[in-house]
Amino acid sequence: MKFYIESLHLWLNDGRKRSLTFLPNKVNVITGGSHTGKTAILDIIDYCFFASRHRISESIINENVLWYGLCIHVNDKVYTLARKAPTGAAISNDYFFSPIGDVPSGPPEKNIEDNALKILLSADFGIDQDVKIPFGGRVLRAGSRISLRYFLMFNTISQDIITHSEQFFDKQDQARYQEALPRIFDIAVGIDSVENILKREKRTELEQRLTRLQRRSAKTEESRGAFYTELAETTAKAKSYGLIPEADDAEESVAMLERMVVDGETGSDLFVSGRHEEISSELYQISRKLRGLRKFLGEYTHHKNVLLETADSLKPVEYLLTNHKDTVRTSVFFDIIEKLADGLREIKAETSRKTPLDSNISELIKSLESRREQLQRDFDALPSGAEAFENQKDKYIFIGETKAKLEIFAGGDQGVSRDYSAEIEDLEKQIGDLSVSSREDRQEQFTSVLDETIQDYISLVKIALGNYGDYRSAFNYKEKKLYLRKPKTAFIENVGSSSNHMFLHLFLFLGLHEIIMRNDGNHVAPFLIIDQFSRPYWGDDDNGGPADAQSPEQRPKMDIKESDVAKVNSALNLLNEFIDIATDMNKEFQIILFEHIKPRYWESLENFHLVEIFSDGNALIPPTPLE
Template sequence: MQLLALAMYHRDGGTAPRVLRFRPGALNIITGESETGKSEVLDIVDYCLGRRTPNLPDEPIDQTVGWYALLVVFGDGSRMVLARPRPVGASTLHAMVQTGDSRLDVPAIGELVPNSNVAALRSEVSARLGIEDFRFQPPAGAGRNAFDVSIAHAALLCFQNQNEIADKKALFHRQTETGMTQTLKDTLPYFLGAAGPEQALRRHHLTEAARAQRAAQRKYDDALRHQAATEANGLALVRLAQNEGLLTDVPAAPNTTQVVDLLQQALAASPRTAAPLNLSDRRQGLNDERRTLRDQLQEYDEALAAVDRWQQQGRAFTGELHLQLDRLKTLALLGPEHQHDTSICPMCTQPLPQPDPSAQDIAELTGHLAEELAHAQTLQPVREEHRRTLRAERDGVAERLRLNGVQLRELMASDERMRNLQEQNLRIAHVQGRIAEALTRTGSDSDISRLRHNLALAEEQTAALQVLADEDDVAAETERCLAAIATDMTAWAKRLDLGQAADATEVSISLNLLNVVVRRPAGRLPLTRIGSAKNWIGYHLVAHLALHTYLRRNDRPVPGFLMLDQPTQAFFPERPRDASKIQDADWATVTAYFTLLNEVAQLNEGSLQIIVSDHANLPDSWFQDAVIANWRPDEDGNRNALIPPGWLG
């Protein structure tokens, strides 16, 4: 798979897309001044290939672009458009995928409609690349999950951004991210051809067989351990069962067989039970009766109190009547005065505003009071009788309440006896539970023989699969592949006159370090111990060029392109405006680097596409032929960049 074009679409959809065309199977150079978008090309391609967490700059690209589209071609000539909308937030999962023949080109803005997602995009590109359905199985106990190898892992071999190409500690794209180092170590043997689905399947079967063997070993060991524990603890359980009354006539020193028989007898024995009594219902009935009796007793007390108040009020009323009646009886002593005119004051003989009661009126009132007093005195015996009745009934309720208390206390005593019996039965149940567990965990001789046979079968199967896995020897095959890559790396490192390369017997990639290692007669030297950014970049170049040359020679399922960002940064100031105008740069080394890139592209005869973003702009004809974009001001001073000036408003 190689790149044919990269298209960006304005967010308003009203302008033509910005299209950058690539040449397949050749060196492609994007040159220009700083801050023209050269480095962003790599990030956009990485995003279009399905990266979930894009690293696109905020301005001006993210502020103007609404869609990104990548046109790619495969070895059979078929094409595919991989388009993704501008990410919203940290990521987006939407995508658009189109497939077609040689007539397929970048889509028009109106054709950009999400019809897929990142997972489907990766799956389809992986299938087109020829990545097999390879699920990597980590070794047993590795503490990481299995995963499906896809274009997401292959793409890690195809990019070197500005910071990565000059990193002395890491060789591959995104290697410094969490978990990515192990992912590269796990997948690189597959992409080199040292491991595949067959080896992974055998390792998976070996892992499962080893797990089954460990399970069989545990069961066998448990059976032996439990049998020994039962023999050691069986007699103690027998004595405990005897103490609880489950066993009688226990021999003083029973043998193993007798112990097992006695334990089974104790397990079959029934605990002592009391006669079934519905004590709960009885207790509830007594409590209910007690509440009722207390309520009745309170009612009688209240009724007696009311009768007492009635009697007190009656005595007070009759006393008052006697007092008033005695006073009124004095009127009977009057003589002719009782005929006195009541409208005239007897003292001053003046007329009264209101006439006084006559003696006759007072006599009538006296008679009426005498009748009421006689009636009130007839009620007193009735009240006394009612009070005696209430008192008798109240005493009866109090007696019943006393008897209820006696019955509750007797029931509590019965509960205590039942509780003691239940506690004993609980102890018996606990003992029987321990006996049942011991008997369950005790394997017979036939059980142990069966477990021993199962363990032997599991060991045989694991050993047979181990032999097959050892024959694969993925590690040795990976080293063989890396040794083949080291041949080109060594030659090209010497050609570029990189540090320590002159005396090197071999320059190679270490799978363990995931970095370049220089082997000399004096010893092994990793890239971290070689100084200068020039050497770090140079070793990155030869490592990735040799790696991709090997991948193309062996038709491995890795995209046939390599994108490099700023491979000559070590020879210019930190942020050169225009490297072509710098006089004191090491132009000889710059030329040597680009010459090697061009020759390696030609060496692979169209199967490898190299895309370089850089400040350099060499005058050599072969270099100018490779330039696909020169983002420097034109003769009229108009700015050229990845984002058209008209998009910036």
């Protein structure tokens, strides 16, 4: 990410415009005495970047300003954004924005909504709807959008924390920022990426779905057992009352119970007692038909046998016709013989041919016998000793209860019978296909690289650290704090003095920004605002320290050690060296430094740029012409 502040603008209520100009890839110094407005510049920059509350001094500064504005360079674009001055403690939501960096000569006018401007700048910081809070807290909700203001915690070392022994980041007295720091730290420094976060969120979602399915599957197995237990009890009870016959499986049992309910509601008498009568009646009718058919068939067979016997008794007629010459004939001989011969021929014809009656009767008997066998099996399957209801009311109450159970079974049957194995297998495959980098491994790697980077800074200023010059960097990832470790031990030293704490703050922030630049980070802007790191040595002295005292007599009164001057020079050289490190990486980095020391301390440092000296009446709010 590319970023630097080109200029800061204050539109005063007397019509004048106060401007300060900064250079990229430089340590921009504003120096001067106390109460001249140096620290207010940090508060003004913070206010322009959507602060929800402000710390701008009402006296002198805010009471004289109508609008505050910044001209910034972001990723090869130039923007001007301005915000109307607060009224007392109440902030303003009136913003002016120029996408080409135009700076109005007079007070700006509102031309954009704050949310629209936030979205626009957030996109330049690589923050979109996909970048969300990974886990929630008391104030921040998980899944809520990350504000670009959270990343600005990496861009300031205010006078409140420059020498703090416990806090290394600004705004940690506010719960919102206190919770935000551990939640955005990995994204800011490159431990994690948006792509990896989205994959992790997707995997978490899939794992949650998998867990739900596995629980549902286990519950289904449990419900299936309960389902069939209840079904078996209801079926057994129905059988005991003689309402349904035996069934081969659960599905058939359900079908029989449903039929029982339907028949009970429609008044059909398909209960066992009625079924006994129905089958018995049909068996009786079939038996009667069979008896009648068999009797008829017997008589028909007997008739044919009689005909055959008659045919046998008439066989002599054929002989007489053939041998009539040898017999004594009368006048009626031939008439009688012819009549008998005709009868014999008819009997032979009748007994020799098969009629449809023969086969039809046989088939009908077979069909009736088969039906009788089926009825007998159904009859045998009916309970022989069924319990009896006390009255019809009890019977229909049981039918109603069975109906209700069947409806519950029908409603839960999909869940009971559903097989989740294919869905579970598919989710497991999707989870396996998601390649998500381990944050824990990358956190360890980051800590190691950060300590290695900071160790180079420690070597540059080891003399200024005194007894701790040979100590090792020990960044505590969980606490987001930097400590010094005694060489070849695990012992963490309490460095004690505010001077050493000041150097620890510089080490940590410069180390973080170096790693962010090496990782081509696009969430943290490459600039750093430092407010008076020399305070541990000279406080807020207006005269700029002992080297600027006008006579030797003045120096003892100020009680400033020459070693403190060397420490300040070491810190200045460290900042100068960091700009060279950024340049060697083909990166640009801007430092804005508020101080009260004289320019002679950095005149030999090529990466320093004097913005202004606030002294002799010159201040952030200049005196009026009359004054």
